[in-house]
Every structure is written in C-alpha cells, then in structure tokens.
Amino acid sequence: MVTTSQSTPEPTWLTIIRLLRWNKPAGRLILMIPALWAIFLAAKGTPPLPLIGVIILGTLATSATGCVINDLWDRDIDPQVERTRTRPLAEKSLSIKIGIVIALIALGCAAILAFYLNSLSFWLCVAAVPIIICYPLAKRFFPIPQLVLSLAWGFAVLISWTAVTAKLEDATWILWGATISWTLGFDTVYAMSDREDDQKIGINSSALFFGKYAADAVGIFFLLTGGLLGYLAVILELNFCFWITLGIAIIGWIIQDLRLRSDEIPRSTYGEIFGQNVWLGFILLCGMILGWLN
Secondary structure (H helix, E strand, O other), rough: OOOOOOOOOHHHHHHHHHHHOOHHHHHHHHHHHHHHHHHHHHHOOEEEEEEEEHHHHHHHHHHHHHHHHHHHHHOOOHHHHHOOOOOOOOOOOOOOOHHHHHHHHHHHHHHHHHHHHHHHHHHHHHHHHHHHHHHHHHHHHHHOHHHHHHHHHHHHHHHHHHHOOOOOOOOHHHHHHHHHHHHHHHHHHHHHHHHHHHHHOOOOOOHHHHHHHHHHHHHHHHHHHHHHHHHHHHHHOOOOHHHHHHHHHHHHHHHHHHHHHHOOOOOHHHHHHHHHHHHHHHHHHHHHHOOOOO
C-alpha cells in the first residue's frame, strides 16, 4: 500500500507573522535597544513604567511598518537574493493588497502610540516616517543605504529622549551619534552576507562600498560607538557599573571584527554577529540603568 503526503499550507496568520518578521526577534529587539537606552539615560535610570510600555510597543509597530514597506518596495528584488527569497511578498504567499493593508495598520498603531507623547516627540515621530518609507529605495541610488537605516534608527533615540525631557540636549546627540555608528557597524556586517547577490542585481550596500575594507569600516564604526558611549558616561557621571558593561561590549566588538578578518567566513557568521549585537546592546542597557545607582 503506497501512501502519499502533501505539505500542509501555512496558515495566513503565520505568513503575516513572517511578513512582520516577528518570527525573527533579533531585528525587532535591536531597534528597541537604542530607544530604551535613551529613556533610561534621560530619566536617570527610572523612567515611568507607562512610558517604557509605549516605547516598547512603538518600536514593535514601527519595525513592523518598516519591514512591510521594505518588502513591498523589494518584492521583485527579494526573489533574487538567497536570504530574502522566502519572504511572503517575494514568494507571493501574500498579495500586495494585503501587504499594503498590514503596513497601514502597523503605521496606524504607531501613530496612536505617538499621541501619548509630548508635542516634540510626536513631531519627531512624524519626521521619521519619510525616512522609514524611503529607506528601501536608497539601495537603488545611494552608495551607503545602511546610513539611511542608521538615521532611521537614530530617531528612536531622539523620540525616546524627548519623551522624558521634552527637549534635545548635548547628551541626546552624543547617544544619537553612538546609535548611528553602532547601526552602521552591525548592518554592514549583515549586508556582507548578501554581497554576491547584491552585486549581481546591481544594488548598493555599505559592504560593497567598502569592499575589501569592510571589516576595517566595521571596526571603526564599533570603535566610534564605544568612544561616544564612554564620552556620554563621563558627561552623565555614570558609575563603574556602566564602565564594566562598556568594557564587555568593546571586547565583544573586537572579537567580532577579528572574525570578519578571517580568510574564509561561513555565511552564518554574519547573522551570528548581528545577533550578538542584540545581547551587547542589552548588556549596555543594564549598565546604563545600574550606572545611576549611588
């Protein structure tokens, strides 16, 4: 007796989860980290709990919006890249119409949360929207599209900091700079896994722009991140707890940079380094919270 088996179609709700990238939490958490850095530093370690909730939900909604918009723009490019060819819009398991509806719902949720914030933070949220929408287009004409993503990440700092203080301060911009350099570092690593496909398609990335010096560029970005965070700690007079976590992060970045200089690097290494930066970001967050203790 011969039996045949047919693969069970994926439930639509699970396909939507994949569209929002909620099945890959690292990318959601790595946007949340700079926002949490900002509110805990601005509030000297003790932000209001409701604000923490708004910021966490806001980053999830914003990240979801960005992911769907990215996939809508790249639905003809993603099938040509090994890492992205199974995304729902690329494999046509969801229609473009459904993608647009989901993007609008996610953006609407982010907008509702933005109304909880003060006027400066609200308008910073508004200012971030064009960058979120246009970022996926940057790879088509801008040589370092990861810089555009980094600027979008930087808004997480500006919005969250002003949500606490209702003003932009010198320390805000230092943290903003650290976030941009950190994002350039880990996202260049992420782009290194797609170099062959990107070059074949003819789209830009920081990994292609820096070429054989990509590992050097990543090292410089991480070095700049550590330097700016150290400078910020001096200005804010954070205690030794933060310096311990910063030391851990710097050691982690050095190890990552050395791995990138190996002659033969498995493609999985790039994803591993990206994921490690999530952990390093949360370690730094712990230092920022404990750094205010007397």
